[in-house]
Structures are given as C-alpha cells and as structure tokens.
Amino acid sequence: MHDLDQTTITQAVLDQMATTTDPRLKEIMASAVKHLHAFARDINLTPAEWLFGIGFITQIGQACTDSRQETILLSDTLGLSALVNALHDKTRLDDATDTSLLGPFYRDASPEFANGDCIAAHPDSPEIGFYGQVHDLEGRGIAGARIEVWQTDEHGFYDMQKFGNEKSDVRGTFTADALGHFNFRTVRPLGYFIPMDGPVGSMIKAQNRHGCRPAHIHFLITAPGFRELVTSLYQGDDQYIDSDVVFGVSSSLVIQAKRNPASPFPSLETIHYDFGLARATESGEARIGADPSKLLKAPGLVGGA
Numbered sequence: 001m002h003d004l005d006q007t008t009i010t011q012a013v014l015d016q017m018a019t020t021t022d023p024r025l026k027e028i029m030a031s032a033v034k035h036l037h038a039f040a041r042d043i044n045l046t047p048a049e050w051l052f053g054i055g056f057i058t059q060i061g062q063a064c065t066d067s068r069q070e071t072i073l074l075s076d077t078l079g080l081s082a083l084v085n086a087l088h089d090k091t092r093l094d095d096a097t098d099t100s101l102l103g104p105f106y107r108d109a110s111p112e113f114a115n116g117d118c119i120a121a122h123p124d125s126p127e128i129g130f131y132g133q134v135h136d137l138e139g140r141g142i143a144g145a146r147i148e149v150w151q152t153d154e155h156g157f158y159d160m161q162k163f164g165n166e167k168s169d170v171r172g173t174f175t176a177d178a179l180g181h182f183n184f185r186t187v188r189p190l191g192y193f194i195p196m197d198g199p200v201g202s203m204i205k206a207q208n209r210h211g212c213r214p215a216h217i218h219f220l221i222t223a224p225g226f227r228e229l230v231t232s233l234y235q236g237d238d239q240y241i242d243s244d245v246v247f248g249v250s251s252s253l254v255i256q257a258k259r260n261p262a263s264p265f266p267s268l269e270t271i272h273y274d275f276g277l278a279r280a281t282e283s284g285e286a287r288i289g290a291d292p293s294k295l296l297k298a299p300g301l302v303g304g305a
C-alpha cells in the first residue's frame with residue numbers, strides 16, 4: 001500500500017494506469033498526470049480554485065453545439081493549437097507553406113465553385129480577387145488540387161454565426177487547373193472578436209486581452225500524394241496583426257490586396273499567393289479544429305461508436 005501524500009500520489013496513479021494496453025495512450029496519460037500534478041503542486045491549488053476550474057471545464061462542454069466549438073476555442077486561445085501545429089510542421093518531408101489554425105468555423109462540405117467565381121453571395125463591399133498556384137517542392141503545379149476556402153464577410157461574421165448550419169456563404173471549394181492555378185473573387189474579410197459570450201470569452205476578459213483576430217482567409221488544400229495543408233493568410237494592415245488572440249499569424253502568411261494588371265482580375269484589388277505542398281507522410285493529418293457538427297459525433301476514446 002502507498003502512503004499517499006502530495007508527492008507519492010503521482011506514482012500511485014501512474015502505477016494504477018500501467019495496465020493500459022494502448023502504448024501511446026499509456027504514454028500520453030502518464031505524461032498528462034505527471035504535468036497536472038506538478039501544476040497543482042507548483043501553484044498550491046486550493047479546493048475552491050479547483051472547483052472553479054471544474055466549473056469552467058463543465059461550461060466549456062456545455063457551450064458546444066452543432067455549430068459552436070468552445071473546446072477548440074480554448075485550445076486556440078491557450079496557444080495549444082498553434083503549438084501542436086508547429087510540432088506537426090517539424091515532421092514534414094519538404095519545405096512547404098506554413099500551417100495555421102483550422103479553427104472552429106470549418107465545414108466538411110462547402111459548395112463547389114468554378115475558377116473566377118465569387119464566393120460571397122451578396123457582397124456589401126467592393127470585391128477583391130485572389131489567384132495563386134498549388135505547387136510541389138520543385139515548383140511544379142499540382143493539377144486538380146482541391147482548394148477549400150472560408151472567411152468572414154466584410155462585417156466580420158462567418159456564415160455559421162449568422163445562419164447556423166442552414167446556409168453557406170463566403171466559403172467554397174475550387175479545383176486547380178492542369179498547371180495548379182486557381183482564382184476566385186470574394187470580399188475583404190474583417191477581423192473579429194472570438195465568441196466572447198461563453199466561458200472562453202470570460203477567461204479572455206479576466207486576462208484583459210482584446211480577444212481579436214486579424215482579418216484572414218482560411219485554406220485547406222489537398223491533392224493525392226501530398227500532405228494536407230491547413231493554413232490562413234492574414235491581412236498585413238490589420239491593427240491586430242501582431243497580437244492575434246489565437247496565435248495563428250506568422251510573417252510568411254501575411255498578405256495585402258493590391259491592383260495588379262497581370263492578375264486575372266486587373267480591375268480589382270487582388271491577392272496573389274502560391275501554396276507549396278509537402279509530400280504525403282503517414283501522419284499527414286493537420287487539423288487542429290473541425291466541423292463542429294462532426295466533432296459531436298466523434299467516437300469516444302475507447303470503444304466509442
């Protein structure tokens with residue numbers, strides 16, 4: 001029998017979990033327990049504080065719906081999503097476009113558009129153009145690459161914030177041509193507050209953080225034989241470009257729309273950005289985020305349906 005105190009309790013838990021069959025689950029849980037216990041000892045966690053924490057975690061779960069994912073938001077605002085992305089990028093075979101957060105506003109299915117189409121159904125502001133190429137390490141275009149794009153409208157709202165899962169807007173899927181090129185029209189996105197009316201918002205307010213993301217456009221790009229690319233491009237003149245509340249911005253992902261006579265849309269301000277894909281590996285999944293409706297149906301850790 002263990003003589004349990006504030007230090008021996010950790011080994012007692014590790015001993016009991018040692019029967020875990022799945023080796024990776026065993027490794028993850030052992031490390032999680034060690035760090036959680038160290039955290040509690042480090043700050044001398046009181047019962048009242050931990051009850052507050054349990055209440056907070058409970059509220060995070062209760063705030064999740066088919067169209068809202070508060071847990072992803074927590075991961076994002078704590079920098080954990082960006083950290084996991086950075087760890088994932090270190091495992092790629094080739095230099096490629098940097099990843100950024102998928103976030104909670106991705107949807108598995110978005111409408112198909114043809115090159116040149118506008119993804120905003122009813123623009124309230126001047127359109128901008130976007131064009132680019134999806135290419136491999138050698139700069140060769142990847143024919144037929146699939147480009148999923150989604151963003152806020154010019155007022156700073158995603159479609160799912162306005163319509164739930166009923167209607168799609170300012171998001172779409174494009175297919176690159178034989179040389180990997182694609183282009184579309186859209187509206188200039190507006191930066192936004194993350195949802196501040198839930199427990200994550202309360203945390204952000206208590207920390208006196210502004211809670212804003214700089215304006216950005218999300219991309220998920222796939223092609224057979226290549227690692228899926230999840231990234232976002234950020235508007236360089238946004239006031240929050242250096243203080244993104246979810247730590248998604250890196251300098252290689254900063255863009256600025258401007259007139260370009262050589263673009264497919266010479267009369268519009270246009271963004272030009274080429275995306276490099278790395279070759280596929282077994283651990284190609286790079287989604288820190290999800291379609292919220294799919295996550296609620298996700299299988300459990302063990303024996304889920």
Ligand SMILES: [Fe+2]
Pocket residue numbers: 103105216218
């Ligand atoms: Fe976003």
